[in-house]
Amino acid sequence: MFVRKRTNRFAPEPGNTIKLETAGVHHVTAVAGDPRRNVDFYTETLGLRLVKRTVNFDDPGTYHLYYGDRTGTPGTILTFFPFENGTQGTPGRGQQTATAFVVPDNSFDYWTERFDAHDVAYDEPEVRFGARVLAFRDPDGQPLELVTGESDVAPWDGSDVPAEYGIRGFHGVTLSSRRPDETARVLDLLGYEEVAAEGDRTRFAAAGDRAEYVDLLDTDGPSGTPGAGTVHHVAVRAADGDEQEAWREFLSDAGLNVTAVKDRQYFTSIYFREPGGILFEIATDGPGFDRDESVDSLGSALKLPPWLEDRRSELEARLPSL
Numbered sequence: 001m002f003v004r005k006r007t008n009r010f011a012p013e014p015g016n017t018i019k020l021e022t023a024g025v026h027h028v029t030a031v032a033g034d035p036r037r038n039v040d041f042y043t044e045t046l047g048l049r050l051v052k053r054t055v056n057f058d059d060p061g062t063y064h065l066y067y068g069d070r071t072g073t074p075g076t077i078l079t080f081f082p083f084e085n086g087t088q089g090t091p092g093r094g095q096q097t098a099t100a101f102v103v104p105d106n107s108f109d110y111w112t113e114r115f116d117a118h119d120v121a122y123d124e125p126e127v128r129f130g131a132r133v134l135a136f137r138d139p140d141g142q143p144l145e146l147v148t149g150e151s152d153v154a155p156w157d158g159s160d161v162p163a164e165y166g167i168r169g170f171h172g173v174t175l176s177s178r179r180p181d182e183t184a185r186v187l188d189l190l191g192y193e194e195v196a197a198e199g200d201r202t203r204f205a206a207a208g209d210r211a212e213y214v215d216l217l218d219t220d221g222p223s224g225t226p227g228a229g230t231v232h233h234v235a236v237r238a239a240d241g242d243e244q245e246a247w248r249e250f251l252s253d254a255g256l257n258v259t260a261v262k263d264r265q266y267f268t269s270i271y272f273r274e275p276g277g278i279l280f281e282i283a284t285d286g287p288g289f290d291r292d293e294s295v296d297s298l299g300s301a302l303k304l305p306p307w308l309e310d311r312r313s314e315l316e317a318r319l320p321s322l
Contacts, residue, residue: 020243020250021191023208025170026235026267026283027066027077028099031089033140033228035063035082039322041138042067042078045118046101047161050299051289052266053322056081060308061318069153069169072266072289072298074237075211076153076169081232084320089227091143091176094277096231097217097224098135098174100145102153102210107165108134111146114161129196129203141229147171152209172213173234174201177276180218186274187214189254190236208237223277233271235281241268247282265305266291 032038042048051072056062062083068076078099091097103111108125115122115136122136134146146167155166177183184194184202192204192214200219206212224230238244244261248270252258258272267283274280292303302319304312 020246022206022236022238022282023212024075024206024237025173025211025214026074026237026281026285027079028096028170028173028231028234029079029081029281030099030142030231031086031140031226031228032080032082032138032142033086033088034084035065035080035320036322037139038065038080038082043159045114045120047156047159047166048078049156049158051077052303053299053301054265054303054305055308055315055319057262057264057305057308060304060311060315063319063322066266066289066299069156070158070298071295073153073169073210074283074285075208078170083228087227088140089230090222090225091141091230092222092224093176093178093219095176095224096173096234096278097176098143098145098215099231100133100147100171100173100213102149102151102168102171103146103166104164104168105132105148107148108132108146110162110165128201129198138229142231145171145174170211172211172215174215174217175234175276175278176217176219176221176224177278178223179276180216183216183274183276183278186256186276186280187216189251189256190280206236233279233281235269235283238282238284240284240286244268244270244282244284263305265303 043050048067051068052066054064056064062081066079125132125134132148136144151168153169155163187204192206195205196203202216204214248258256272259270262269266289269281269283271281
C-alpha cells in the first residue's frame, strides 16, 4: 500500500463564503425485486430501520423504501425502488458496484453466523486498507460489504441485532468506472482527496465525519446492466439549498450537465452523470424524514408528497402490501 496526497485544484476563490467540499455520501439508491423480500432482508436480517415508505416520485406506481439508523441520518440511508416483476440487473463498469457499512471490530463471527442462519451468500473476510471486509449479497444479488471501523452513528436499537455488533451507517462505496481518470477528476471536483491505493483500487476520502470513503476501481470487464441487484445512483451531501445551488453552478461551469433542483420532500436534489457512467446526486441534509411523521413512527405508513395525495386511493390499490 502507498499513500499520496494532493491539493484540491478547485479550491474556492478568495471571498467565497461557501466551501465546496462534500462531507461524504448522503445516500445510495438501488433497484430491487420483490418489495416484501427487500423489507424482510434489510430490517430483519441486517437490522436497519425502515425510516420511510413512500413512492418513486417519477414513477409513483412503485415504492421508494428508505433504510437507515433511527432518524435516517445522512450517511446511513440505503434506498430502493423495488419492482415486483422487474428484470434482473448485473453490476459492472459504469455503476457503483458495492455499498459498505461500518460494523465494530470483532463482529464478523456474529455476522457470518447470522448470514448462515439466514441463507445469505458471503465471501471469506479479507483485509483492505488495514480494515477487515466481509463481502455479501442481498437476495437480488446486490453487492454489499461490512467493514470494521469506527462511526459516530448509533445502530438502530429496534432490531434483534445486539448493539455491540450493529451496523453504524456507511463506510463508503465502490465505483467501477468506464473511464477511471475522468471519474477521479469528478471526485476531485466534489472535494474528495486521493489518500491510498492497493492494486486496481484507489481510495478517496471526503472531509466528513461519516460515510467518507469512495473506492475507484480501474478494471476491465463488461458494463453493468440496470435492474434488480444494481445501484441506480449515489448521492453526496450538501449542507443546505444555498450550498446545493453553488454546487450546481460550479459543476455546470466545469462542463457537467446538471439537472434543475428537484424536491424529494425529505431533501432536495440535483443530478449529473459523469463521463465514467456513474449517476451522481447532490442531496441536502434537510429537512429530514420527520417532516411528515414523528421519529417514533417513521416508516409505519405510506407517505405521499402533496402533489400525489389526490391519487392516494389509486396508488394504495396498486402497491403490494408490505
